[in-house]
Amino acid sequence: MTKETLLEQGKTAKESAYILGQMSAVQKNEILKALAKALKDRSGYIIECNGRDVAAAREKGAANAFIDRLGLNQDRIEDMAKGLLDLVDLKDPVGEVEAGWKGAKDIEINKVRVPLGVVGIIYEARPNVTADAAGICLKTGNSVLLRGSSDALESNRAIVHVLREAGERAGMPAGAIQLVEDTSREAASAMMRMNQYLDVLIPRGGAGLIRSVLENATVPVIETGTGNCHIYVDAVADLQMACDIIINAKTQRTGVCNAAETLLVHREAAEAFLPLAGRALMDKGVQLRGCPETCRWIPDILEATETDYETEFLDLILAVKVVDSLEEAIEHINRYGTKHSEAIVTNNYANAQRFTAQVDAAAVYVNASTRFTDGGQFGFGAEMGISTQKLHARGPMGLKEMTTIKYIIRGNGQVRG
């Protein structure tokens, strides 16, 4: 039954994708404006429905951080609406001719950007993702199947209801934005194997969700968001700058994928840097877990285990390790990192060059915080997540990453000889 409903949704999504793919940027922008207006007009209804989710989460004894992510209020709905309006001003990548040239026998080859088709998104209890993802998909001419968490079902239903109603009135095909209301594991699994209708599946959430999708999906996947990020402080570095960067990368926001989880320090900088950084970090409430050498310079902290170096804490916890060389730092990062964001703090030009060349990650920084790995900070104007895979998209995914290309070849009777 569930599977039938899902397949029916997939089919409708595909049909709508063919219509969306032909829509002009102007048409899509008019729909986006209508969606933004509807969110604001119907904010009372959405907040009311969201209230039921929040109450249920409270009753289950959910953590405050969880309830904070789940909850909606007037401001947050205004933000969601603003997110949709911001999309209006961005350039539509669909139709862009990436390149054009003459091939064999002078066939005219154009490489043109087109929508992916139907995008599936599996995500956790953050209702703002529902509107954001729907908006980005619409802007790029893709249909979207949104499969949120059961904890946010009432909120997601309300948002999608409001968006669809307003969208359809503005000319949006009915299947363009759909919520998968079945939040069972089975429905998620069925989605992961719906190759006939889904062109790509984007899981947005914790490591467990991502792993499950990678393990089970036959649909092409864009892996997002796990970030075991490092800050490496080189032998010759501006130590105050290094201190500011690690404080920012660790504490500005802890629950995010571009936050730092391990600090690596060159042996020659350890004596001067570690007491300074240790004090500053502990003042911010960070629990440190150090290698034996670290513990020499910052007494009374926990000793780090192998597991600590592997862990994305997403919390006020930081593993710290003293290394003998730049090479050891790079090896550590390439071994334990998740290929997300990595930074060196150095005044040595050659070391900066070497670090950026040899560290294998989506974003490699010299003398800046890893927290900048973000579509907004990069200037993309919108972001669908941060890809940690190498195929298709790497790093923050903007509008262009939600498209693919098509070769259009025009001839006058050419055949291959």
Added chain:
Amino acid sequence: MTKETLLEQGKTAKESAYILGQMSAVQKNEILKALAKALKDRSGYIIECNGRDVAAAREKGAANAFIDRLGLNQDRIEDMAKGLLDLVDLKDPVGEVEAGWKGAKDIEINKVRVPLGVVGIIYEARPNVTADAAGICLKTGNSVLLRGSSDALESNRAIVHVLREAGERAGMPAGAIQLVEDTSREAASAMMRMNQYLDVLIPRGGAGLIRSVLENATVPVIETGTGNCHIYVDAVADLQMACDIIINAKTQRTGVCNAAETLLVHREAAEAFLPLAGRALMDKGVQLRGCPETCRWIPDILEATETDYETEFLDLILAVKVVDSLEEAIEHINRYGTKHSEAIVTNNYANAQRFTAQVDAAAVYVNASTRFTDGGQFGFGAEMGISTQKLHARGPMGLKEMTTIKYIIRGNGQVRG
């Protein structure tokens, strides 16, 4: 045991990939020249080893076409060597700055092309693929794990032995080119799940192989090469041109993915076109399978079944269907096609525009043969296969498609506020 060997190969490949990724274009080109020379110098040895594969295939009663693809001679080895030398002249995509701009707080963002890392290739009994794939991977700074078919094992061993020996003398890391000698299904399955070492897996072969990889792989996959391609002859078209195109697309080479498998003809063109095309196709030995309307105009042919429309014949067989409209043709193609290459023959400008916009395929043609979907014909100079998926690469994959990007961000102490 097998799995251990394979993991060891994966580990060595990964280590070599880090070295290859740092090599200059000049260094890689010197190695390519050494590989080409070695293939020619050792052609006698390679042909001798290949002879054992060919003899075994003959003994098993393999088809002539199979033996033709398997067999090597002096000319074919010269071609393989030339393929490697051709790569020397192509621009190295590694290191190319795709874009660069200033992000938040003036961080300097560069989007730079880098190798994928370790590429796995699972392919059938075509020993030339061994040298081609090794060369393309080397040129783009990737290590490669080659898993060919058991039927070509002696040939592949010889080729890889010669390439590695010459390569290492020229400075190539030892794990850059490796053959997976275990040709069991288990080894293939293990490769498909070797996420810790393989960055991408490219299956090159028949529909069964591709399906198995899609079904079982957890490693990111680039799907290649199944092509159920159509030629649609519109109501108003140059019928002689249409005839030339279908003859070329169907018969110039039958066993390839960009050959046509179904001919669609607008009802208004049927009477004039079908007898003409039918005669020409049958003269070339093509067996036609038509819809009832087709059979009216070309008597004495088989009636087409639903299965015929779904089949990639890869043979001198063509399904033929009369359609009532351009829309019906587009719907048929989007339903039965494999999103590879599709062509319209028309003199109607609006129909040409509509066909290219609405047909969902890697390459969409107006008035030219689908046989042009090929890296060589497109002018890429080298080709790793033809992607029929939408993520990462679509259509012929050249050197650029064998790379990914990395964001390199340079700052002077920026932290996120």
